[in-house]
Amino acid sequence: MRLRFLLWTVAVLLLTACSIEKKAKKAFLYEKFQTSIDLYKKILAKNPNNGKANYFVAESFRQSNRIKDAEAYYAKAGGKGIDKDSVQFYYAEALKANGKYAEAKQVMSTLANETTIPGLKDRAKAQVDGISYIEKLEAKTNFYKIKNLELINTPSSEYSPVFLNNELYFTSSRGKDRIYEATGTPFTDIYKVTSRGANVDIATVAPMPAGINSESINDGCITFSPDGKTMVFAKGNSGKRKGTEDVDLYISRFRNNVWSEPVMININQPNAWDSSPAFSPDGRTLYFSSNRKGGYGGDDIYSAQMDSRGRFSKPRNLGPEINTPGNELFPYVAEDMKLYFSSDGHPGYGGLDLFVVKRLNGKNTIENLGQPMNSTGDDFGLFLFRPDRGFYTSNREGGKGDDDIYTFINEDPNLKVVNYYLQGITYTKDKEDQLVLLPNTKVSLLDGKGEIMQDFVTGNDGKFLFRVYENEDYTLMGQTDGYLMKREGYTTKGKSVDVTTLKELLTTITLDTIVVLDKIEINKIFPLENIYYNFARWEIREDAAKELNNLVQLLIDNPEIKIELGSHTDSVDTESYNLDLSQRRANAAVQYIIQHGISPDRIVAKGYGESKPIARNTNPDGTDNPVGRQKNRRTEFKILGISAIPKTLETEDGFDEDKYFKTDGN
Structure with missing residues (x-):
């Protein structure tokens, strides 16, 4: 009887453990990371060295942006089907996030030497170099001073500050009861508060109106056009199967003293995370971060042009100079057109660090803002309200809550x-x-x-x-x-x-x-400058080639036109000789253009000899007129035909404002 009871107890425990593990796996697959953590910790309570349970707890912490908490679990992670090299990489990342640079460098060095995965080997080498870079960065003088904006911060999360017209907008999870299962924290809303620079009037804190904020959905990361009448913000993460699958960007217009109903911008992609938007200072370019396919790593920074009607062009990836195999987020373009962003792929102190792109003589250099702006935590969401001061976000040690908003000032005496x-x-x-x-x-x-x-x-x-x-x-x-x-x-x-x-x-x-610009007209003649030939010769000289290259580009840019290329001479020598010479020159020029990719049926060679002068070859008294002869020795092109190739100013994949907003005269 006692043996039967023991067997029954063991069976119940095994079934219970299997049930917990099944629920934990399901929670992880549905990105309910906090739920996954809680369930796997129950398994670890009975078996602290369970490699798979440790792995999924670590991964849940990392994927919910809490990699600091993942360190101890990555140290014990392993098991069948789990890639040990990836575990080591993220273990080193967690060590780095906790300020353990020497240990992180050792793990990354070993991984770089031993892994056979090419992409991972390169990332590990880059991280080793990055830690060395940080050591050198510490020796540089830093003029930044920072301060926690204590009046506005709470034990909840406050992040992504944006300043406009004496109001500070930010995202916060304050006052929300329902928990978002991915992070184990409340859902977020967008708030605003009256502020004179960094001096906030805390009594004026208020959430954005319903329609902008939504119940049980994360709303956040807002940006405005310079006139304050166009707003783009991120919305998503309801945790439900129906509706948006991830985070998307929405647009709203301020008309008749109210914000219009937000609509999704069609630069979003299904199944992708599109967030952290930021308008350029002129309001014509929208920068944002996305993990869509075709990028260089996790989250990449993209840009899209917005025209006067509110339509967006096809997004453009900013390229591998900015984007890395890691994550690049929270772009911000200052008034001087310097791009600031946060990254865990460029050399940093751990987590997300703040970087600035400086442009000099056509080349970009990317600089880590250093300490105290950066820390071993996540530092992101920078915004300048003056050229030397602004706001940003950090979840570093010593704050009031999860993410806190900080103010900063750049006291560089040479800042201009x-x-x-x-x-x-x-x-x-x-x-x-x-x-x-x-x-x-x-x-x-x-x-x-x-x-x-x-x-x-x-x-x-x-x-x-x-x-x-x-x-x-x-x-x-x-x-x-x-x-x-x-x-x-x-x-x-x-x-x-x-x-x-x-x-x-x-x-x-x-x-x-x-x-x-010149109007397209049949038989209209355009002179070509600097098309010169050696005396009595027709070969294309180097200086003539440069001008002909411009004509090649013009034909590429204007595929609808067919042209005649005409060559003219002065009256030196006989008419027949000049006619033959001009035809040879025209033929040589046309052949050069065809060799550079223009279809032969779009261009015709014509030699006119001395038959069509535009100036006198001789003066009225019969003496030579060298200036006139020079003008007559010319090359021109004439438009012969125009095909029906449509040209339009429409932007690719554009967002049509008229489809969503009625004209009301404002």
Whole structure:
């Protein structure tokens, strides 16, 4: 009887253990990480060395952004089906997050030498180098001073501060009872409080209205256009099977003194986490973080252009210079166009660190902001309300709660901020060759590599404005329906100011230019500059090749046109000789263009000899006119035909404001 009772007890215990493990696995699969932790800890209470239970507790802590708490569990993690190299990597990450740099470096070094997984080997090497970088960073002078914004922080979480029109917006889990099972913390809402810089009036703290905030859903990470009338924020994580599967970005407009019903922006991707949005200072570019497929690691930073109608272009990944195999989040672009972001992939102290991208002579360098801005905890969500001071978030030791909001000031005595802008006007020419305004023209700013940095669609005044950097070469590209797309070079080299002569903290320099587009017309003739040949020869010289390359680009940019390339001579020698020479020159130029990728059926060679002068070859008294002869020795192209290839200023995958918002005159 006693043996039967013991067997029954053992069976019950085994069934109970199996039931707990089954529930724990299910919770983990559904990303209910806190529930998973609680259940696996029951198993560990009876068997502290259970490798799989330790693994899933560690993973649950890590995936719910609590990697510090994962250290002891990764140390005991293991078992069949569990990749030991990944365990070692994250164990070292947990050690680093807890400030145990020497131990973390040793584990990473061993992993880098022993693992056969190429990607993991590279990441481990990068982490070893990163710890060495931090050791060197400690030797540099740091001018940042920080302070916990105690009035606003609570034992709950406060994060992602944004300052606008004397109001501080932030996200918090205060006052919420229902628990989000992934993190074991309450759901979050967006709040605002009246503030003069860092001086908050705590009596004015209030949640954003219903519709922006939602019950039992995490609302947070907000950004505003410069005029405060457009808001983009993140919403999601209901924990339910129906509805949004993850976090998405929503847009709302302030009209008639109320915020419109938020709608999802179509730059979101199903099954992806899209969050931490931030408008550029001009309000035309939205930066955000996403873990969508096709990135370089976990969470990557992307950008999308927004036009005047509220439509967004296809998101662009900022590339491997910014994004790493780790996580890059919480982008923020300051008034001087420096990009700040948080990352656990670039060399840091542990968890998320704050970084700044500095641009000099067309090249970017990424700098860790160092201590005290960064810590072994997560440091993120930076926002400047003045060039030398602002807010950010940290969950470092010594705070009032989970995530706290801090204020900071940069006391660098040599801090001077210079903003360079390039403003211009788009024109065309009338029949008298006079400049006239050309409205509704898309102008793009390209960097020295030919990559688009910014777009601008002009209004009725034809004006455009770009933020540029000193000592860089750019290309301006203009396009609108019915006109040739055109590229023009512009440089800021030699146009910068000496910062040592400046007295103010902030200086703005505005540069001027114009872009002139030509209307597409049949038989319209365009001269080509600097197409020269050696005497009595037709081979393409190096200086002529540069100009012909521009024509190749024009034909690529304007695939709808077919042209004739015409060559002309002066009246030296016989008409037949000049006609033959001009045809040979035209043929050589056309062959060069075809060899550079233009279809032969789009271009025709025509030699005109001396038959179509545009200036006198001789003076009225019969003497030679060298200036006139030079003008006659020219190369031109003429538009022969226009095919029906549609051109449009519509942005790819655009968000159409008119679909969601009615025009009310505001």
